[in-house]
Amino acid sequence: MKIKDISVCMASPEGDRAAFAFARAFAQVRDAHLSCAAFTILPQIIVGYGDATGAELYAMAIQETREQMSASWDRFEESLSNEPMIELRRFETMQNRVEPLSAMNARHADLVIVQAPCSKDRQPHADFLEGALLGGGRPVLVLPSDWKKEIVGTRAVLAWDASREASRALHDGLLILPENATVIITTVDAKPGDTGYGAAPAWDIGAHLSRHGCRVEVRNQDSIGRSVAEALLDVATGYEADLIVIGGYRHARLQQALLPGVTRTLLREAKVPLLLSH
Secondary structure, eight states, rough: OOEEEEEEEESSSTTTTHHHHHHHHHHHHHOOOEEEEEEEEEOOOOOOTTTTHHHHHHHHHHHHHHHHHHHHHHHHHTTTTTTEEEEEEEEEEEEHHHHHHHHHHHHTTTTTEOOOOTTTOOOSHHHHHHHHIIIIIIOOEEEEEOOOOOOOEEEEEEESSSSSSHHHHHHHHHTTTOTOOEEEEEEOOOOSSSSSSSSSSTTHHHHHHHHTTEEEEEEOOOTTTTOHHHHHHHHHHHTTOEEEEEEESSSOHHHHHHHHHHHHHHHHHHHOOOEEEO
């Protein structure tokens, strides 16, 4: 199956300009339809708005946000008037509804593209990501905010831990890897066994991937005091990778919120795009 329907989630035309530019180029190469999920996030109710004056101020804040974002999205939509393969889908919502709306939007696409969330970012990119990945069941391509290249996957690191999520990510990755891509299958502290990795960690999955036309290298890494995420980032840096493919959020979301999981660390520190599947 080829990718023919792509969605890019945007919190504003200005803040997500780089993600949109990448998504447009990515879709053009594949002759794919691109939908821009354009979100207007309304301000939250603040404690203290209980009296009449507070209610009036809140109503003014809502109206101001609507007018500003409507004008921004109108200008953005006008700039797309000569691009018939690009569609604008507008969503107006409170912050707590961003994730379910992102999930709904994702179910109608082959791939979702999102700018990577960061600690200084007040925009809802984390909700875009988790909605599409966990609620929408779609692979998500996460772009660092300063990513400039239009092609990804020529040298990809596949994080392989023999899990269902890793297998799903690998096969979703086949949809976006260019022909003759080099894939560095990377394990961390893998041990042979009757199940899981099998007798020779990563070699069976490497043979499977090579049958799809990829050039495959296998790296069985020892952590040597590093976290799994650090080991993967070291491999990606050493191989000058332009994509990391990984199964996202293996653990319960409450545990992910309390502990620095592999996915969260990569989202925070990776300098190259991530393809996440769940």
